Amino acid sequence: MKTTLFTNGIHETPTLTDGDAIEARFKLDYAEFSLDVDLCLPGRGVTALFGHSGSGKTTLLRCIAGLERPMGRLSVNGAVWQDDKLFLPTYRRPLGYVFQEANLFPHLSVRGNLTYGLKRTRFKDSKVLLDQAIDLLAIGHLLERKTTRLSGGERQRVAIARALAVNPKVLLMDEPLAALDQARKREILPFLETLHDELEIPLLYVTHSSDEVARLADHLVILSQGKAVASGPLTETLARLDLPVRPDEEAAVVLKARIIEQDLDWHLARAEFAGGSVWVRDLDFNLGEAVRLQILARDVSLTKELPAVSNSILNRLSAVIQDIGAGEHPAIKIVLLQVGDSPLLCRLTSRSAQMLAIKPGQKVWAQIKSAAIIE
Structure with a gap:
């Protein structure tokens, strides 16, 4: 089976046996913390490891990287890296690792930092691959600059390019935006979205930011106290009522959508x-453009009858109630709705x-006050 690091780039043919997936089964005990997970993750796309501080996100990433030595098994797209008889050390694992801090060599230029990473790979087209990474992350104009003269966002882009240059079979990112201010985060997020679109390898992304999850992730793993309490596709996992990922005020679903019409006058x-479909602000879209929608539960209301045209809410969708869950406070309920093939959440008072006498199986109308394009 062929795999590709970039969708329009270098191809090679590794030996795969089990199909495209990351299988990670780890058990690691410390004095005050234990990691115990059994995960099967997609072999392509972005998997977000999400949870509060101390939930085990970074420990799990370090186990995959071989920086910890847990009991268990790890295979990456069919290649076994660890089992009862085998444990590949970090330097033999074909991975890229991007930390919170870029950890660049201050005595080398950007070019020197990038080419230094090539020393650990025997990939014959590594120079071509590095050139692709430089173009992908738009750092060509920085190559001769000292790393001490880079902004935080530029440093992280260089660190990502260095990680990609070694032809990894998986890219690990440990809260790469955590050390950046809001301006630098806005600067680098579009490049992370480009990675999402261009890479054919899996990207495991540790974060405690729900906004980063909504913007980047395809698959979501929620960790709590060293255990994976949920793992699944982003939309379905966010919609689970038994696993409140966020406070009620921030409960939301993320839907993949496409622009099909524009009203230039408004x-x-x-x-x-x-x-279904919803009207959103036109951010100079192109017809047919793929977008992500975020719909907050607090922006959805319910009615049993089709609302009058005079109602100020533009977006009205036929829905079926799937479940009703308790909110964080007794005064609040969170309702799971099904709109066609997509889930939707509604936050309302008990x-x-x-x-309304609502109950599962009942048909209702969902009024969406606001739907936001994730930028």
Whole structure:
């Protein structure tokens, strides 16, 4: 089976046996913390490892990198890196690792930092691959600059390029935006989205930021006290009522959509997803452009009758109630809705839920006050 680091780039043919997936089963005990996970993750796309500080996100990443030695098994797209008889040390694992801090060599230029990383790979086209990474991350104009003269966002882009240059079979990123201010985060996020679109290898992304999860992830693993309490596709996992990923005020779903219509007079665009469509602000979209929608539960209301045209809410969707869960406070309920093939969440008061007499299986109308394109 052929794999590709970049979708329009270098090809090679490694020996694969089990199919495209990361299988990670680890057990690691410390005095005050234990990691105990059994995961099967996609062999391509971005998997976010999400949870509060101390939940085990970085420990799991270090186990995959071989920086910790847990009991268990690890295979990456069919290649076994660890089992009962085998443990590949870090230097023999074909991976790239990007830390919170870029950890660049201050005595070398950007070019020197990038070419230094090539010493650990025997990949015959490594120079071509490095050139692709430089173009992908738009750092060509920085090559002769000292790393001490880079901004935080530029440093991280160089660190990512260095990690890609070794032809990794998996890219590990440990909260790469945590040390950056908001301006630098906005600077580097588009490049992370480009990685999401261009890389054919899996990217495991540690974060405690729900915004980064919504913007980048395809698959979501929620960790708590060293255990994976949920693992699955982003949309379905965010919609689970038994696993509140965020406080009620921030509960939301993320839907993949496509721009199918524009209203130039009112600067609006219609985004279609699996089950319906909503009007959003037109951010100079192109027709057919793929986007991600974030719909907050607090921006969804319910009614049993089709709302009047005079209602100020543009977006009204036919839905079926799937489940009703408790919020963080007794006064709040979170309702899981099904809109076509897509889930939706609604946050309402317990009193409203009782007045509407809602129950699972009931057909209702969901009114969406606001749907945001994730930028």
